[in-house]
Amino acid sequence: MKPDTWKSALLSVLIAALFIGVWHLATLPKAATAQSAANDEYAVLLGKTSAKQTGFPPPLEIGKAIVKYLGDPFYDHGPNDKGIAIQLGHSLGRVGIGFLLAALVAIPLGFTIGMSPLIYRALDPFIQVLKPISPLAWMPLALYTIKDSNISGIFVIFICSLWPMLINTAFGVAGVRRDWLNVARTLEVRPLRRAFTVILPAAAPTIVTGARISMGIAWLVIVAAEMLVGGTGIGYFVWNEWNNLALPNVIFAILMIGLVGMALDHLFAMLQKWVTYAE
Amino acid sequence: MSAFKDPFDYRNRLGAGSCTCGKHQSQAEHDAVDELAIGADEDTLSQRVIESAVMRAIFPDDNKRRDFLRAVGKSTALAAISSVFPFGALEAMAADKLPLEKSNLKIGFIPITCSSPIVMAEPLGFYRAQGLSVEVVKTASWALIRDKVINKEYDASHMLAPMPIAMSLGVGSSPLAVNVATIQNTNGQAITLALKHKDKRDPKMWKGFKFAVPFDYSMHNFLLRYYVAEYGLDPDKDIQIRVVPPPEMVANLRAGNIDGFLGPDPFNQRAVYDEVGFIHILSKDIWDGHPCCSFAAPAEFVKQNPNTFAALYRAVLTASKMARDPKNRPIIAEVLSPPNYLNQPKTVLEQVLTGRFADGLGQVQNVPTRADFDPFPWYSMAVWILTQMKRWGYVKGDVQYKDIAEKVYLLTDARRHMAEVGIAAPKENYAKFKVLGKEFDPMKPDAYLESFAIKRS
Ligand SMILES: [Zn+2]
Numbered sequence: 021m022k023p024d025t026w027k028s029a030l031l032s033v034l035i036a037a038l039f040i041g042v043w044h045l046a047t048l049p050k051a052a053t054a055q056s057a058a059n060d061e062y063a064v065l066l067g068k069t070s071a072k073q074t075g076f077p078p079p080l081e082i083g084k085a086i087v088k089y090l091g092d093p094f095y096d097h098g099p100n101d102k103g104i105a106i107q108l109g110h111s112l113g114r115v116g117i118g119f120l121l122a123a124l125v126a127i128p129l130g131f132t133i134g135m136s137p138l139i140y141r142a143l144d145p146f147i148q149v150l151k152p153i154s155p156l157a158w159m160p161l162a163l164y165t166i167k168d169s170n171i172s173g174i175f176v177i178f179i180c181s182l183w184p185m186l187i188n189t190a191f192g193v194a195g196v197r198r199d200w201l202n203v204a205r206t207l208e209v210r211p212l213r214r215a216f217t218v219i220l221p222a223a224a225p226t227i228v229t230g231a232r233i234s235m236g237i238a239w240l241v242i243v244a245a246e247m248l249v250g251g252t253g254i255g256y257f258v259w260n261e262w263n264n265l266a267l268p269n270v271i272f273a274i275l276m277i278g279l280v281g282m283a284l285d286h287l288f289a290m291l292q293k294w295v296t297y298a299e
Numbered sequence: 300m301s302a303f304k305d306p307f308d309y310r311n312r313l314g315a316g317s318c319t320c321g322k323h324q325s326q327a328e329h330d331a332v333d334e335l336a337i338g339a340d341e342d343t344l345s346q347r348v349i350e351s352a353v354m355r356a357i358f359p360d361d362n363k364r365r366d367f368l369r370a371v372g373k374s375t376a377l378a379a380i381s382s383v384f385p386f387g388a389l390e391a392m393a394a395d396k397l398p399l400e401k402s403n404l405k406i407g408f409i410p411i412t413c414s415s416p417i418v419m420a421e422p423l424g425f426y427r428a429q430g431l432s433v434e435v436v437k438t439a440s441w442a443l444i445r446d447k448v449i450n451k452e453y454d455a456s457h458m459l460a461p462m463p464i465a466m467s468l469g470v471g472s473s474p475l476a477v478n479v480a481t482i483q484n485t486n487g488q489a490i491t492l493a494l495k496h497k498d499k500r501d502p503k504m505w506k507g508f509k510f511a512v513p514f515d516y517s518m519h520n521f522l523l524r525y526y527v528a529e530y531g532l533d534p535d536k537d538i539q540i541r542v543v544p545p546p547e548m549v550a551n552l553r554a555g556n557i558d559g560f561l562g563p564d565p566f567n568q569r570a571v572y573d574e575v576g577f578i579h580i581l582s583k584d585i586w587d588g589h590p591c592c593s594f595a596a597p598a599e600f601v602k603q604n605p606n607t608f609a610a611l612y613r614a615v616l617t618a619s620k621m622a623r624d625p626k627n628r629p630i631i632a633e634v635l636s637p638p639n640y641l642n643q644p645k646t647v648l649e650q651v652l653t654g655r656f657a658d659g660l661g662q663v664q665n666v667p668t669r670a671d672f673d674p675f676p677w678y679s680m681a682v683w684i685l686t687q688m689k690r691w692g693y694v695k696g697d698v699q700y701k702d703i704a705e706k707v708y709l710l711t712d713a714r715r716h717m718a719e720v721g722i723a724a725p726k727e728n729y730a731k732f733k734v735l736g737k738e739f740d741p742m743k744p745d746a747y748l749e750s751f752a753i754k755r756s
Pocket residue numbers: 318319320321322323329330
């Protein structure tokens with residue numbers, strides 16, 4: 021590793037340590053308030069004698085939650101209480117299916133739009149109207165028409181993944197250099213072959229960028245969607261712990277959401293690098 | 300196999316706090332999981348589950364339990380415990396089993412104490428005793444319960460008592476005939492206010508307050524409207540009422556988004572426990588014996604699966620019977636506390652169910668009837684609900700009070716099945732009752748409606 025990398029890594033660790041240190045100090049329990057012995061029962065009923073968590077949880081509590089959930093990630097205690105790995109699996113499954121369906125629609129459609137200025141102009145107003153609609157606003161409509169909460173969740177992922185991929189594909193295809201296309205035309209390459217051998221490789225970096233944006237949005241949306249619809253998934257986990265006002269568990273879940281989101285983004289960054297070399 | 304250790308054998312450890320294998324939140328849950336996996340001699344097993352739960356509730360300390368059994372012997376202990384607990388009910392019901400049309404069912408619930416009978420019937424094995432394999436699915440909001448029932452994702456569900464009426468009338472959703480099999484719970488709600496309003500105990504001082512209720516078609520909404528209107532406030536003009544799913548009420552109260560709520564327990568008690576609110580009035584003190592939630596199923600399901608529905612009836616009513624007995628309340632608190640069910644601190648549930656609770660104002664109150672689980676679906680309850688729906692403009696025009704009540708509430712079936720599980724049911728179908736001291740005569744709904752000064756119609 022280059023010395024610079026070392027330095028930045030060291031700095032990252034220092035920042036993290038400082039952050040946790042300040043957090044720890046800020047959430048240190050205040051000096052025990054004197055309980056009036058006269059009202060012992062009241063204190064017990066308020067949970068004051070047990071280790072009840074009040075206020076923002078200290079880092080140690082989060083640590084305990086991490087150990088607890090990562091120590092047994094696959095437990096299954098019935099339909100409403102499953103291990104963190106199972107919940108993440110459900111979320112990733114929904115995102116995966118919705119995202120793939122979106123890609124199946126967005127990339128061919130984007131190709132068509134990108135290659136034909138006429139279709140581009142005809143579809144543009146629809147895309148402009150539909151694109152900014154919050155994905156979650158589709159949820160009630162989906163529940164009403166699809167009549168299945170699980171498929172509705174997948175539909176919401178589909179619809180939010182669609183636009184960035186569609187627009188980027190169209191943009192990438194339309195931007196393929198004229199001279200390459202002219203070369204291809206003089207060589208009498210057939211349109212379909214032209215699409216695969218010339219346009220696709222040239223537009224790939226832009227398409228993957230669109231996919232990367234889509235995946236980022238999809239991962240954000242799935243958490244919110246599962247909080248709405250519940251049942252399974254990391255969003256349901258957050259909701260269930262929020263109901264219990266169990267902040268350490270909620271923070272643990274937020275951490276996991278962040279880590280998985282980062283891993284997904286990293287995956288697409290690698291794909292981006294790979295397709296860019298094609299040029 | 301450790302789950303099925305005989306709880307009356309002093310040599311066995313029951314694992315106080317968590318379960319015998321250490322992987323589950325409670326023994327009841329451990330047993331529920333293992334039992335499904337093994338599926339051996341079901342009747343004996345479910346009885347063991349209950350016996351274990353009872354023994355653990357009476358002797359939280361494992362050593363004390365063993366000392367007790369060593370001292371008095373197993374049969375004496377069993378006799379003593381049986382006197383407080385309906386062990387016999389399970390075997391009695393296993394009797395005339397007709398072939399079930401459908402045995403794998405999904406039932407939705409909202410994580411509130413109202414749902415106790417439906418939910419506890421699962422870990423305690425009451426569904427399995429009827430040959431049913433039921434998944435009780437926690438659901439995020441009442442709107443979602445309604446949608447999932449309409450979409451047939453749930454076969455039957457926990458519903459607010461007014462919901463089946465609204466759904467059957469097609470008010471607030473596309474019409475779907477839904478039946479109320481039993482009332483899930485009576486009383487058990489409260490008006491909770493933010494701590495900063497400690498000195499505003501007179502509702503006349505509530506002008507401009509923002510309140511939360513769980514759903515438009517809820518007893519909570521109707522009771523809150525009734526309550527403030529009796530104090531001269533117009534619920535549509537003088538206060539704001541917004542719909543917030545019960546689990547989110549405490550978080551909203553803490554954040555200051557609302558001044559109070561008429562909400563279901565355990566969230567009133569949870570607001571006290573988290574020191575963000577106090578209990579202003581129990582719903583019992585507005586209308587003692589009011590219905591809150593119901594156990595409901597689409598009429599189509601009832602018609603197509605008569606034997607399955609009868610089995611469901613018996614399972615849920617067994618749970619109601621158990622839940623009504625104050626002696627069982629601490630056990631129920633324990634069974635419902637884990638994340639798979641209500642996901643709440645046990646002490647909060649216990650305070651709600653036993654009625655000995657901290658009120659948020661520094662006092663310990665003792666109200667054993669704070670929550671009850673009387674299952675009888677009086678037609679008069681449905682008529683009252685309809686008068687309030689009309690009063691606040693949720694339904695317009697002439698209302699066929701009796702027709703609707705008798706179509707939606709399955710009072711006759713409830714009476715028959717209550718007899719099967721040994722619950723005494725009233726002989727009448729309609730009863731008068733008092734709300735804030737004012738008498739309601741179910742035979743004169745229109746005159747009742749006329750008598751209110753504040754109303755929309
Ligand atoms: Zn276990």
